[in-house]
Amino acid sequence: MQTLLTGVAGGLAAFHHELLLFAAVFFAIGLVDELAVDILYGWHRLTGRLSTPRLPASALDEHRLSGICAVFIPAWQETEVIGPTLDHALDVWPDRDLRIYVGCYRNDAATIASVMTSARGDPRVRVVIVGEDGPTCKSHCLNRLYAALCEDEARSGVPAHMVVLHDAEDMVDPAALALLDYSAANYDFVQLPVMALPPSDSRWIASHYSDEFAESHAKAMTVRNVLGCAIPGAGVGCAIARPMLGQLAAQSGDGPFAQGALTEDYELGLRIAALGGRSRFLRVRTDDGRLVATRAYFPSTIESAVRQKTRWTHGIALQGWARLGWGGSLAQHWMTLRDRRGPLAALLLGLGYGLVGLAMVTHFLADMGVVAPAVLSPGLKALLLVTFAGLVWRIAMRGLFTAREYGLRQGLLAMPRVLVSNIIAIMSGRRAMLAYWRSLKGAPVLWDKTEHSRHPVLSLRKEKSA
Structure with missing residues (x-):
């Protein structure tokens, strides 16, 4: 023995x-x-190519859009957060040429009601009802918003200048729209940083997103930018020039957003680069030190965090490999390998x-x-x-x-x-x-969305009232 x-x-x-x-x-x-x-x-950083420029907040806040800007917000069962998102966006972005398209599903009356209440009759908000029961996939909802934009453009005879993507739980930056508008004149795709706010009651799970985004969107994405590589979309705080969106739609025939993709935002940036579009990751601070970024809370439970990152890994590393293959320069191959x-x-x-x-x-x-x-x-x-x-x-x-x-x-x-x-x-x-x-084996791709119950705007209101 x-x-x-x-x-x-x-x-x-x-x-x-x-x-x-x-x-x-x-x-x-x-x-x-x-x-x-x-x-x-x-x-x-030492040579100055990755320095973060500072712009006067007043100049950005007073900027007026150079054309119609359409903001796409897909929403499925977002009654807890869509209201604060719209309230805040309408308040800090007073531009008359702003159009916010919110995609709701016909079998989600609660979200539709929340959007209508928050819009307060503001003509800049348009509720777009998806004709199928939800959830389908996120790209399907986005393509329905694109179709609504095309209908509006045909009626008015005035095309949009750019399209900005956001999620239902985002707190937009007051200076973001002006910054994107400036950049859309020279680039086909522009991505702003994302700041995952660390909630006080989830110091380990939700706050680990803060660490990852802080490093990725200060270092890895800026290196990609300086190397001239394709900039993957984060799905929020990104702007696409209207002509490029039309090219994407013409290429696929089903709309500009990749049908059946789990990470259509990631694919968006790579598809634009493949068409020869110019992309930029734009990291700017205001003169008071505020990073111009999209702020949001992220999942605070292990189950929801694993679900979300499962979708990211599945969509980027596995599905993206099959759908997009490999292409571009040696530097692009390197960054794609890092993604996968x-x-x-x-x-x-x-x-x-x-x-x-x-x-x-x-x-x-x-x-x-x-x-x-x-x-x-x-x-x-x-x-x-x-x-x-x-x-x-x-x-x-x-x-x-x-x-x-x-x-x-x-x-x-x-x-x-x-x-x-x-x-x-x-x-x-x-x-x-x-x-x-x-x-x-043929399993359908559905919108495996993250549940949202908290919003940065609500947290700010509580702090001010305390």
């Missing part, structure tokens, strides 16, 4: 060693990838945490004298030291970017929240693979 136990334990130790080597090699490759982005970011690494990253993260547990077991068996203490080769030791140093560096960078946007306290919390990000990535990666497998 002792011989059998020793043999099993020895095999376990050898298995652990080989898996450790496998994981360390891939983590080292990932470290090189991240360091390359860090180096590019640091160099272009989600399932592999989830596998490696799961393997990494599993190896930590296995190391604890083998260490315990070695203390009992069942197996000899693990002996690592010098090469593997060096590789583990390098990847550990890389981990420390990555955690420090996450904390730094979070602290810059949300303060020192949130920056410090961002470091242990990396564990939360990793766990959610592992869970959503597994679910995304299963969902993609089901879609290959």
Whole structure:
């Protein structure tokens, strides 16, 4: 029995060693990838190409649109948040040439009523009823809004200047519309940053989005921009020049937004680049330091966060690969590979945490004298030291970017929240693979939307009344 136990334990130790080597090699490759982005970011910051310009808030707030701007907001069961979104947008964007198209479904009377109440008879708001029962897919709702815009343009004889996309839970920035209007004259697609607000009652789950967006939209997206790569859409705070939207519609025949796509916003930016359109990620602060960005709360429960990130991973990494393929420059291939690494990253993260547990077991068996203490080769030791140093560096960078946007306290919390990000990535990666497998068997693509019950505008009202 002792011989059998020793043999099993020895095999376990050898298995652990080989898996450790496998994981360390891939983590080292990932470290090189991240360091390359860090180096590019640091160099272009030093040379001034990635400096964040500051514009007077007064100049942006007083700007008037150079043409009709249509804002598309798809809404399915959004009674809790659509009202504050419209109230705020209409208040901070007083332009007469603003048109807000809200897509509602015929079987969602509550959302329709909320929109009508919030519109307060404002002629700038148009409720567009989707003829099918909801939810269909988000791109289907957006294409219905595009059809409504085309009908209005035909009646008035005046085409829109640009189309801006937003979600039902967004708090728009007062300066955003002017900034997008300036940029739409020179670019076909413009994306503003997204700020995931850290709620006080969800310091770990909802707030991990704050960390991820703070780093991604300050570093990774700006590096993409300076390299001249396609800018993927975030679905909110992005503007498309009206002629380009027409080109997309003519190309597909079903409307400009990709029917059947789980992440039609991500695909939008890449499809525009494929047509030769000019894109820009626009990061600007007002003279008082405010980042011009779209602000929103994100899921605060593990289940809702995993569901949302499952859709992102499924749509970008798996469905996007099948739908869009590979194209563009070498730099574009690199960025596309980074976009699609989600399932592999989830596998490696799961393997990494599993190896930590296995190391604890083998260490315990070695203390009992069942197996000899693990002996690592010098090469593997060096590789583990390098990847550990890389981990420390990555955690420090996450904390730094979070602290810059949300303060020192949130920056410090961002470091242990990396564990939360990793766990959610592992869970959503597994679910995304299963969902993609089901879609290959013909499962329909429906709007697997995130439930929203809180809005930044309501939080601000409570703070002011307190």
